[in-house]
Amino acid sequence: MLHSVPKQRPLRSFHKALPGYKLVIADYTRQEAIIIAGLSKDEIAIELFEAGKDIYLEMVRLFVGGNNQDCADFRKVSKTVVLGLNYGRSEYSIHEELTRTGFR
Numbered sequence: 001m002l003h004s005v006p007k008q009r010p011l012r013s014f015h016k017a018l019p020g021y022k023l024v025i026a027d028y029t030r031q032e033a034i035i036i037a038g039l040s041k042d043e044i045a046i047e048l049f050e051a052g053k054d055i056y057l058e059m060v061r062l063f064v065g066g067n068n069q070d071c072a073d074f075r076k077v078s079k080t081v082v083l084g085l086n087y088g089r090s091e092y093s094i095h096e097e098l099t100r101t102g103f104r
Contacts, residue, residue, distance in 0.1 A: 030055070036086050056082060077103050 017023045033055050037045035048058050056079040060071040063078075077098060084094040 032086065033082065076101075 015023065033045070034049050037049060045055060048055055054075070056075050057071050059078045059082060060074045064070070064074065080097060081094055084097070
């Protein structure tokens with residue numbers, strides 16, 4: 001699994017598929033959010049997915065407004081909150097993680 005290998009570092013270039021094989025990139029966190037939206041019948045989230053939009057970026061836009069660059073800066077925070085709440089994490093637990101990552 002390469003999920004913990006930073007994308008922008010040379011370490012990724014060390015991983016090569018064997019001849020006849022390919023490395024596949026899959027974003028399962030997006031799939032989880034899509035499944036949760038479907039199960040909860042969240043019409044707004046479903047519309048976002050059907051339009052091909054990034055749910056985490058759109059959540060930021062709903063809360064803070066702003067342009068794409070402003071929202072992109074907070075995308076990781078939004079992803080932490082959305083997935084944390086979906087997994088049943090408490091507000092305290094999410095707050096601790098955001099504080100550890102430097103968000104205030």
